[in-house]
Amino acid sequence: MQVEYLRAGLAMGDREKRPPVVLALGYFDGVHEGHEKVIETARETAETIGAETGVLTFNPHPRTVLAKEYEGVDYPELTPLPEKEDRIRALAVDRLYVVTFDKTLASLSPQQFVDQYIIPLHAVHVVAGFDFSYGQYGKGNMETLPAQARGRFETTVVTKWEQGGEKVSSTRIRQCIDAGELEEARALLKRPHAVRGEVVEGDKRGRELGFPTANIVPGHTYVVPPAGVYCVNVRMDGRDYPAVCNFGYRPTFHDQQPEPVIEAHLLAFNENIYGKQVELQWLKMLRPEEKYDSAAALIAQMEEDKRDAMHYFGIER
Numbered sequence: 165m166q167v168e169y170l171r172a173g174l175a176m177g178d179r180e181k182r183p184p185v186v187l188a189l190g191y192f193d194g195v196h197e198g199h200e201k202v203i204e205t206a207r208e209t210a211e212t213i214g215a216e217t218g219v220l221t222f223n224p225h226p227r228t229v230l231a232k233e234y235e236g237v238d239y240p241e242l243t244p245l246p247e248k249e250d251r252i253r254a255l256a257v258d259r260l261y262v263v264t265f266d267k268t269l270a271s272l273s274p275q276q277f278v279d280q281y282i283i284p285l286h287a288v289h290v291v292a293g294f295d296f297s298y299g300q301y302g303k304g305n306m307e308t309l310p311a312q313a314r315g316r317f318e319t320t321v322v323t324k325w326e327q328g329g330e331k332v333s334s335t336r337i338r339q340c341i342d343a344g345e346l347e348e349a350r351a352l353l354k355r356p357h358a359v360r361g362e363v364v365e366g367d368k369r370g371r372e373l374g375f376p377t378a379n380i381v382p383g384h385t386y387v388v389p390p391a392g393v394y395c396v397n398v399r400m401d402g403r404d405y406p407a408v409c410n411f412g413y414r415p416t417f418h419d420q421q422p423e424p425v426i427e428a429h430l431l432a433f434n435e436n437i438y439g440k441q442v443e444l445q446w447l448k449m450l451r452p453e454e455k456y457d458s459a460a461a462l463i464a465q466m467e468e469d470k471r472d473a474m475h476y477f478g479i480e481r
């Protein structure tokens with residue numbers, strides 16, 4: 165898959181310099197099943213008419229430009245750009261266009277957006293979900309798009325993808341994760357929600373407690389569950405390791421830790437893994453994080469957490 169980052173609009177004249185493409189449009193955070201339907205529809209259309217399959221997405225998240233409270237901060241995502249790219253690549257897409265979402269882009273009228281991006285990219289057919297919107301104030305939608313195509317491309321609207329009588333959406337998946345409902349999030353995503361990061365050194369207290377924990381620093385800003393203890397899967401060097409994970413502020417040892425940390429104790433494992441890149445998949449919340457009166461009380465609880473995790477994974481003692 166060829167990835168192209170578009171930091172500014174293109175000229176109409178670019179159209180003929182590019183191969184014809186069927187373009188799926190969307191932000192696609194999470195690349196969930198609803199998104200897959202849109203991208204697969206584009207691919208099937210491309211195969212039928214003998215064009216390439218393209219996806220046009222945006223970065224950063226529109227909220228970082230449009231919502232005051234997110235101005236200048238990283239908006240937490242289900243799939244930050246590198247993961248989004250991987251997931252889209254896996255859908256056999258030929259070209260990914262990543263359009264920089266900034267104030268200039270946000271102020272383009274719907275027609276300007278079509279003229280500066282969709283037409284110059286040589287879209288011959290555009291596919292998007294029923295609720296996709298584009299252009300200033302999101303005034304452009306799948307009803308206005310055909311008239312703005314200037315006869316250069318066809319359009320297909322993909323209908324709402326539902327599960328349990330409700331639309332599958334990034335927002336719905338975020339809400340599940342926020343509430344610690346990781347199994348529900350997994351059912352909607354058709355895979356566990358995950359973060360990718362590096363194993364770094366911590367306070368070296370874990371080993372003393374009898375629970376070495378790999379401290380994982382995410383490479384991007386992810387949607388994360390509430391502070392608590394979780395069953396997780398740690399994917400490292402292509403292998404999966406069941407683990408029990410504490411995510412939070414470690415109130416037993418730290419009075420006011422500003423940022424929560426992710427630390428995973430891999431079950432039946434004893435190796436140095438500092439510096440490893442891992443993917444941590446959130447599977448199930450066991451309990452909220454608590455402040456204990458003593459290290460001994462915490463250790464007793466950690467033993468219980470470990471037993472619960474082994475039970476979850478079906479591992480015999």
Ligand SMILES: Cc1cc2nc3c(=O)[nH]c(=O)nc-3n(C[C@H](O)[C@H](O)[C@H](O)COP(=O)(O)O)c2cc1C
Binds near residue numbers: 469
């Ligand atoms: C299964 C498990 C459960 C934990 N639960 C809590 C908790 O409820 N409260 C807390 O303050 N710390 C909790 N911790 C975090 C420990 O305090 C932490 O692992 C320890 O301070 C080691 O930190 P280090 O890796 O930086 O050395 C938990 C850790 C694990 C592995």
Ligand SMILES: Nc1ncnc2c1ncn2[C@@H]1O[C@H](COP(=O)(O)OP(=O)(O)O)[C@@H](O)[C@H]1O
Binds near residue numbers: 431
């Ligand atoms: N079962 C295990 N789970 C996680 N890390 C382990 C395990 N066994 C050994 N390790 C190693 O020990 C480190 C964690 O030990 P710990 O005392 O908690 O130190 P730190 O505070 O630096 O994380 C991990 O980063 C890893 O290199």
